[in-house]
Amino acid sequence: MTRFRSALTSLAIALLGLTAVPQQAWAAPPKPVPSAAPQEQQVTPASACAPTVRSAAVDARLTSLFGNYGNDNSRVDDWTGADGTYSVKLPSGQELWVFSDTFLGQVNPDGSRPPVVEEGGTTVFLNNSFAVERDGRLSTIHDGTAEQPTAVMPPRDDSHWFWAGDATLAGGIVEVTYQEYERYGTGPWDWRWHRNVVARFAPGRLDQPISVHDLPSGQGVSWASGILKDGGYTYVYGVEDLGSPKYMHVARVKGQSLLGRWEFRKADGTWSRNEADSARVMSGVANEYSVSRAGSGYVLITHDTSEALSPNIVAYSSCSPFGPFTGKQHVYTTPETGGNIFTYNAHAHPEISGNGLVVSYNVNSFVNTDHYRDVSIYRPRFLDVTFG
DSSP states (O other): OHHHHHHHHHHHHHHHTTOOOOOOOOOOBBBBOOSSGGGGGSSSGGGGGGOOOOEEEEEEHHHHHHHHHHHHOOOSSSSEEEOOEEEEETTOOOOEEEEEEEESOOOOOOOOOOOGGGGGGGGGSSSSSEEEEEEEEEEEOOOEESEEOOOOOOHHHHHEEEEEEEEEEEEEEEEEEEEEEEEEESSTTTTTEEEEEEEEEEETTTTSSSSEOOOOTSSEEEEEEEEEEETTEEEEEEEEEOOSSSSEEEEESSSTTTTTTEEEOOOSSSSSSOOGBBOOOOOOOOOOOOEEEEETTTEEEEOOTTSSSOOOOEEEESSTOOOOOEEEEEEEEEEEETTTTEEEEEOTTTTTTTSSEEEEEEEEEETTTHHHOOOTTSSOOEEEEEEO
């Protein structure tokens, strides 16, 4: 089994919760969801500031931007498809797009792509990459050379790799979170999550990090599914992935940088500097989700993982960035879902202008050769979500 097959397909199945996640390298599980919301969360009823989903429509500009760019054969070392799809605005005003598994190369006239290099083709497959958008034009960023591209966040060896989480800006430096995974055997499921890190990039030199730092990793929570700056804190949202269910966790750092001292949301509604106190806030979130300001409240956007292979994107509301998140609302049913094709990991991009809150989601296939047959499958789609 090639690196492409083991990474892309195994991750997708695990994200959907169709099988138990392999044995993880962590200690005792975090504390369970409290039976009642803590008192400080009950001061303001959620209904008082809950945004109501009014509509969701395709964001044609962004969806076509990536579609057209992926089909452009003017370069042989640029983006033709990826998942992950996080974003952060650079000091220059440019938009940095952060991707996990990425195809680089050319697209055939019939809309197919050559197989990956590991299978005798010419398509390069990387576990992470960037793209920069300026004035409606995209450019791909990778390390290495045009002839031999490598990931912007390089693995330490052939048995490890990094998938991207959310990103933030701190003092003009881009901080991108990554989860390191490791392979420990030869079987298709002989891999596991290992640790969380944050890589710091200079905006003018995005092809490789200037430094990499460990993040909390002792309790099996993958940080950061999402990041939100609010009220002098940077809130970091994580997922405890047990296959099914998946649990939301919340941490925060005072100030802008993830290198500050972390505090973790406890089951009693207080904060602790001890990662072992991190509580399960709720279940049903995906591995990637987001919390954003919406009106006078906060909205959590996620794929619905309470049901297997769900095509549904849902929203929850809260009066605070740390919950409780209630009032589940249907946002959108992804039309691509069906047959071999599935969708996953919806989350918002509040810094991007659109006709509402911009939300992306990923599209994939259980059949690896589908990614060769049709390049359009493995590309992000975008929505504009409005609230009443």
